[in-house]
Amino acid sequence: MNQILIESLTTQIVDLPTIRPHTLAMHTMRKQTLVIVRLRCSDGIEGIGEATTIGGLAYGYESPESIKANIDAHLAPMLVGRPAANINAAMQSLDKIAKGNTFAKSGIETALLDAQGKRLGLAVSELLGGRVRDSLEVAWTLASGDTGRDIDEAQQMLDRRRHRIFKLKIGANPLEQDLKHVLAIKKALGDRASVRVDVNQYWDESQAIRGCQVLGDNGIDLIEQPISRVNRSGQVRLNLRSPAPIMADESIESVEDAFSLAADGAASVFALKIAKNGGPRAVLRTAHIAEAAGIALYGGTMLEGSVGTLASAHAFLTLKQLTWGTELFGPLLLTEDIVTEAPQYRDFELHIPRTPGLGLALDEERLARFSR
Template sequence: MRITGLTATPVAVPFHEDELWAFGGRRGLVAILLEMTTDEGVTGLGEASAYPSADVVMAVLRSIEPFVIGEDPFAVERIMKRINVAGTWHHVKATSPAIAAVEMACWDVVGRVCGQPLVNLFGGRVRDRVEFFYYLSRRPPGKMADDVRRGHDGGFRTFYLKVGSDDPAEDIERIEAVRDAAGPDARIRVDANEAWSAGEAIRIVRSMERYDLELVEQPVSGRNLTEMAYVRGRIGTPLLANEASWTRYDQLEVIRHGAADVLSVDNQMDSGLLNLKRSAGMCEAAGLPVLKHSLGELGVAGYAAVHVMAATPNFLYANQSYASLLADDVVESGVPQYADGTLAVPEGPGIGVRLDTERVARYAELYQREGHAFAFSDAAGLASTPVLPKR
């Protein structure tokens, strides 16, 4: 069996409302949908987050195509080695969601040919459903409650909000509002996106802890693991690595430095689903749980990862999801249906989803017309946050 072609389609799918973080914001998400054709008529689906931009992902896809076309889609390791070594990505010491999308499409082909859902090819089920958090948009503290109730009514138990805004007192007011609305049993997770210096992180996190935080995500720079370990030792809340733990090499250093209690892992940022499993395995050996980070994913990438998370024991925390933000999706089954904050593992072969061609066309057109408004880069963010840490 041989891979005969890769077709990439950027799409822009709107959010119900803007996503805002410590240094920027966006109206919706851009994803690059990948269709991998083969000489036996089986087509596999992949999806890349548009990180750092759709243009870069499209350029990477073009550049790695020669290492993929003509290969056997079952030879996942060999294809990845060709891209990384012959393509010299190993020297760049970086990766791209484009590479992850190619790997994802290979697995979709493999699953379809075998007639098996991916979960059965990644170790089999250790859980039938995978839990996700509820992402709370940044609003004035007095307006958080409605959003919390929507998540609560949807059965979500973990609420995630960005902190690290220009006014820490307002962040604390937001957390108080979330705790009031969510009740004592809800889990509250905060993400500072590296906004604080070590001293400020310790002071601010300690003042937030009276609201019983589940995890504090990346309070300080992810590039200074000594500082992360220092902060971790001086706060009462478990520390979640994110910007510090993009790849397996980064995760190894986080483990060595004792810099986190929980690690974010992400196939989009580390060349695919096989590495997602490897990341989790490395952390499991170190006695650490993991959760899946997301740059914002539609049904193809979202469900691809669900298979691996369902087959991997130490995904013990609610994983990242854009369920509360996304207004639509591009798969035939539509917006994923969460029950009690969880998604079921698809039963069909491969990833178990198909593209809705009408929606793909609509959102491809939206990308062409207004894609810039959906990008990660935000000039306004630079004006308000010229440097990190903020204080």
């Protein structure tokens, strides 16, 4: 039997409109930009992947433009002509020629998994060890920046049974203003919902000491990355004294970071993101480190579109426990999509198909319309 080879690996940058401006501490998103990866194999099967960042270079070290350039110039040439079914060998070859570039590698690993799943007639979750659930609870981020508007939005989500976990983006405003904003929303929602905050590293340690105390004492369930990822000793101190659990997000730029954070006791919850670890297989290595250390898990997002969201979901389906749910709402933030059938959200959860691969197909007309 002839070996199945990778014939081509191509990328497209896609700009999609969002339902509203999405305000983070470091950036306000008015659209979302995806890099779509297409892997064509000698048996005629195509795998699709996605690499997505938040706010260009405002969040991390890769941008859509750098992802595309590095895949086209460096990563794709390494893979063309290699066996398509040996995902392990393919990804190890990329690690040899390119340091970091985890977002780009995640898009490629996703495409390899999608192709292999289609080839074998298996969902990606089965390639990753086997799912132990079919759906994932999904949080919604309230990021309009307006207290009244955020309360109205949350109440609508609860009434529609779409979300009952809400994360608030804070840090860009003065501390007392942010605390007032969060506590007003928690008071309005009461016990109907879980309310959490994401500071995106924007507090210094002195602000975080007060902020974490006030938030924890007033029913806020989780505090994400309150201080800089480089202040490891500060993270350890906060984790020891905060009445609310501290979650590491930006602190985890790699699987190795996860091990170091666990060893230092710098967080009690890890946010899992396939883009920051290098793919669905890679993020499970971080998850297993956390599980061994007794650290709770949360399925994070880079606000990916449907392709990246389902790639994350297939990995998260295999985990023993996701104590804090997931944040896989990226497709719901978009007014347009590039797949033929959108992911299914109902009764507070994302429901993931058992169809081969990711379970998605690209809509070529829409893809062409929104490609740069």
